[in-house]
Amino acid sequence: MEVKKDILWRVYLCFIGMGLFGVAILVKVFVVQNVQGNYWRSMADSLHTRYVSLDADRGTIYSEEGRMLSTSIPYFNLRVDFAADGLRENKGKIFTDNVDSLSIRLSGLFGDHTPAEYKHILRDAYKNKDRYYLLKRDVTFTQYQAVRDFPMFKLGKNKGGLIAETKNKRINPFKLLANRTIGLARENAQNVGLERTYDKYLKGVTGKRLMRRIAGGTFVPVEGYDIEPENGRDIITTIDVNMQDIVETALMNMMVSNEAEHGTCILMEVKTGKIKAIANLGKQPDGSYWEDMNYALQVGEPGSTFKLATVIAALDDQYVTMNNQVNLNEGRWQIGKRTVFDSEPHPGQTNVSIKHAFELSSNVGMAKLAMQCYAKRPNDFVAHLRKLKLDKPTGIDLVGEGKPVIKNTKSRTWSSTTLPWMAFGYEVLISPLQTCMLYNAVANNGTMMKPYLVNAIMEYGQPVEYFDPEVVMDSICSQNTLRQVRQMLEGVVTNGTAKALWSPYYKFAGKTGTALVANGNRGYVDKIYQSSFAGYFPANDPQFTCVVVIKNKADAAKFYGGAVAGPVFREVADKLYAIAVEKQKPMRATLAVDTLLAFKNGQGREWKTILNKLNLPMAGNVNNSSWVSPKVDDKKIAFAQVQQVKGGVPNVTGMGLKDALYLLENAGLRVIIKGAGKVTSQSIPGGSLLEKNQTIVIELS
Incomplete structure (x- = not known):
């Protein structure tokens, strides 16, 4: 009996254990299916499905008058579903009946294979029941339209098997014009120019597409599971294509003829601060020129165009008037162990008015003026330069603007000769765009405007955000100072270093500049000069400010600002005066651009x-x-x-x-x-x- 009980006890124990094990299995099944079901189903699906990004159509960048400056055009990858129901029914009748004519048409359109080769390719893919066969990459829209009418493919996706994958390619229709400013939108590199600054508007919102894995490791789209992308917005710039062409052509002609290293030309609308044109040309290894860098934003020693800031400071602080005398010392003046030289000697020129010293672009005259007024209080001069915003970037809507350098007495490199050298544009670093902003303020009756490049953001052809002109400073100086400064700038053209540029048809004002620039570790021994001209026109009612800065090759035969940069300014001014000033129109964009959408009832x-x-x-x-x-x-x-x-x-x-x-x-x-x-x-x-x-x-x- 004891043995029987022992056996029964063991049987019951095994039975209970198996029952508990079965209950545990049922509980686990319930948990897996109902509690963890979503997780495990997603894990299973992830092995067979995945989401891929659908890029939004990038917005277009327009000129102010509505021309496309940068846009995206569609390209297509053509694929074929050789397992489509239509191609398989009736023993593949549709494929068999159309393969010959389709091969002939594909060969004629693309020209990369003979009809026989195309027929062989198509037959192999059909035999393998390839569900996502890549037929051709990077097909243009025109070619895609033609392919859709080819035999078999014109029957539609289900019967013809044609699948088109769309992708966009960014192009600049005007090629060189303002290329660096407009910028580039690149897939695997950092964008530049407006493409970078306004990327958040242009790029839109990326969508998603569910892809399912099929035999052979290929993924195909699952219909009905797309999250559509939101297309990017368009941008209306301040750039005028005609003006940009004038500026680019004038700069290019001088760069080529003088074999210059690089240069920039900026055209700004006086009343608003709009950049109407901006050209940046650099010499390439093959000797050609291209918009490779935005030289307008790079800082450097400006040279004599900086003398405008010096005379504004001295006149506005009421130390002198433009008629006070200064001794030019015949174009040579020693300060300690250093000597100030004028670019040209002035034999017999000793005591002349400050106005005439400015017209002659005398370094000696400006150095003496600065020492006379600020030798005991050099930081007062620095304070005036800062008041003119020369110590800060302009804030233009472009990434990469250089940081200017305006020294003070606490600077590590300040010396006894820093002040006089600053007076004629050395030992300071500013960009051509800063120079343009200062000269534009003089042209604009003393009001300093912030330079900008974008008028508005558009969506479906309608403006959703405007960018209005922005005043940086109501007045850079007193009206008395402004009156004298404008006379001095006009005097440069009528009686100074730019008198060869004088026009009998209209008056303009400006300042030449010729600066010796360092060549890396070699210093100044290579005699590389930077030629510049900054001014505005017409002088009696300024409409445009233009700044030209060109870095010449070593030992260039022609390097003076009045001979290199000045003619570029004059060519731009002549053409614009003829087409845009005499027939002045309101420059505010109407934003009625040539978009694909024209909203009408x-x-x-x-x-x-x-x-x-x-x-x-x-x-x-x-x-x-x-x-x-x-x-x-x-x-x-x-x-x-x-x-x-x-x-x-x-x-x-x-x-x-x-x-x-x-x-x-x-x-x-x-x-x-x-x-x-x-x-x-x-x-x-x-x-x-x-x-x-x-x-x-x-x-x-």
Whole structure:
């Protein structure tokens, strides 16, 4: 009995253990399926599916008058699903019937294989039932349109198997023009220029596409699981293409003829601070020139164009007037162990007015002026330079602006000769753009404007953000100082270093500069000169400020500012005076750019067709027979119904000419048309009582 009980006890124990084990299995199954189910299903799916990014269409950069400066164009990778139902049904009849003609058409379009080779490629892929076969990379939009009409492919994705992957390539239609300022949008490198500064607007929001893994490790899209990207916004710049071409051409001509190393030319609108053109050319290893660096933002010793700041300080602090005398010492003056030289000797020139010393661009005259006024208080001179904002970057909407250097007596390299050398543009570092901002302030009656390059941000052809002119300083100096300074700048052209540039047709004002620049560790022995000219025109009513800075080759035969940079300024001024100053127009952009969208009132069915074709987001529903007015609302295109009174004059304001004529003539009205574009006004208001034989005048713009 004891043995029997012992055996039964063991059996019961095993039975209970197995029962508990079974319950544990059931509990675990329940937990896996219901508690951890989502986690394990996602783990399983991750082995077979994945999300890939869908890049948004990058926004376009436009000039102020609406021309494309940088845009994206579509390219396509063509793939074929050789396991598509249509290609497999009826023993592959569609494929068999079309493979010969398709091979001939592909060979004729791309020219990379013979028809026989294409037929062999297609047959092998069909035999292997390749679901995502790569047929051709980087196909243009024109080629893609042609391929869609080829035999077999024209039957659609399910029957023809054609799959097109879209990708965008960034191009600058005007190539060289303002290339560095507009910038580059690059996949695997840092963007530059406006492409970098406004990247958050231009790039849009990336979407996602679910891809499923199939045999052979290939991933194919899963239909219905795409998160559509949000396209980037467009940018309207201040750049004028015609002005940019003038500036670029003038600078290029001088660079080539003088074999210069690099140069920049900046054109700024006086009243607003808009940069209308900016050229930056550097010599390439093969001797050609390209926009390789933004030299307008790089700091360096400015040379004699800096003398404007020196005379503004001395005049505004009321130490002197422009008629006070200064001794030029015939163009040579020793200070301690260093000697100040004028670029040209002035035999017989001793006591002359400060105005004439400025006109002659005398280094000796400016050095003596600074020592006379500020020798005991050099930091007062420094304080005035800081008041003119020369110690700070301009803040232009471009990344990479250099940091200026204006020394004071606490600076490590300050010496007894620093003050006089600063007076004629040495031992200071500023950028050509800072020089431009200072001269523009003089042209603008003393008001300093912040330079900027973008007018507005656009979305679906409508402005969503404006950038207005920004005043940096209401007045850089007193009106008395300003009056004297402007006379001195005009005197440079009529009686000074730029008199060879004088024009009989209009007056302009400016200052030449010729600076000896260091060549790395070799110092100044190579005699490399930087030629510059800064000025504005026309002098009596300034419209544009222009600064030209060119670094010449070593031992260049021609290097004076008046002979190298000055002619570039004069060429720009001559052409702009002819086309943009005599026929002055308001320079504020209307932002009516040449985009793909031109918002006009129209019929609901037509707008729905447009939005579907362009794959644009729509808010709400639109009645097919309604007349509607579109607008952008929260990144979608919304529509308001345009009410038409039965038996009344149709309301055609905002419509294109075609729709307006359709409504008005069907109502029995005689129509007189003025202008072009869309209807801005109608002589008989919409909804008015309709009378027989009425004539209505509509104005379009």
